[in-house]
Amino acid sequence: MKPSAEPGARGNTPPADTLPGTAPDPHALQSRTGAAPPDFGPDLFRSVLGQFATGVTIITTRAANGDLIGITASSFNSVSLTPPLVLWSLSLQSSSMPVFQHNSHYVINVLAADQVDLCMRFARTKGNRFEGVPFRTTTSGIPILDGALAWFECHNRSRYAEGDHVIFVGEVERCALNAEAAGTAPLVFQGGTFHTLDQLAAPD
Numbered sequence: 001m002k003p004s005a006e007p008g009a010r011g012n013t014p015p016a017d018t019l020p021g022t023a024p025d026p027h028a029l030q031s032r033t034g035a036a037p038p039d040f041g042p043d044l045f046r047s048v049l050g051q052f053a054t055g056v057t058i059i060t061t062r063a064a065n066g067d068l069i070g071i072t073a074s075s076f077n078s079v080s081l082t083p084p085l086v087l088w089s090l091s092l093q094s095s096s097m098p099v100f101q102h103n104s105h106y107v108i109n110v111l112a113a114d115q116v117d118l119c120m121r122f123a124r125t126k127g128n129r130f131e132g133v134p135f136r137t138t139t140s141g142i143p144i145l146d147g148a149l150a151w152f153e154c155h156n157r158s159r160y161a162e163g164d165h166v167i168f169v170g171e172v173e174r175c176a177l178n179a180e181a182a183g184t185a186p187l188v189f190q191g192g193t194f195h196t197l198d199q200l201a202a203p204d
Helices: 042-049 097-102 113-124
Strands: 057-062 068-073 077-080 085-091 105-110 135-137 143-145 150-162 165-177 188-190 193-195
Touching (some): 057 113, 057 143, 068 085, 085 097
Antiparallel strands (some): 085 165, 150 165, 188 193
């Protein structure tokens, strides 16, 4: 879908220093002090981002009053092996933001392909999302969801507000594979729909 032009937008015209037949300015990158305004709208940006396939997780914690909190997130990624660090992000508008901001620990549950309903439950359901959902807890009382392919229990190491989200960096204290789910395909999200994986032939 071609986005409509906005007043003052550059459309799809590349900057002058990237036009064919023009010589690049060797000092252009060093002299820039900030980002140029985007030449696209939010709908196009969302569609382009959607082409990147991600796994799907449910991130769980426990509020100070004992309530269980869980959200669906596809922004999970690895950061470092030593120390073991991972990251994910949460919208500033999320009602769960205050709990995740202040809690010391959370668990990242990696979902299997047969857990689409669970994914949608934790993305949309209001009220008690854990009702009827089987899980066990860590020693600190945080849910590990049955059927998840793997899980990471993280110390809430650092948080960075960027744009309309907060980036959470977790230091992994414990993690495990689900032996009962060995060989189960992961849940994948791409292009606005759910998928799973087919193994490709190894490269020569």
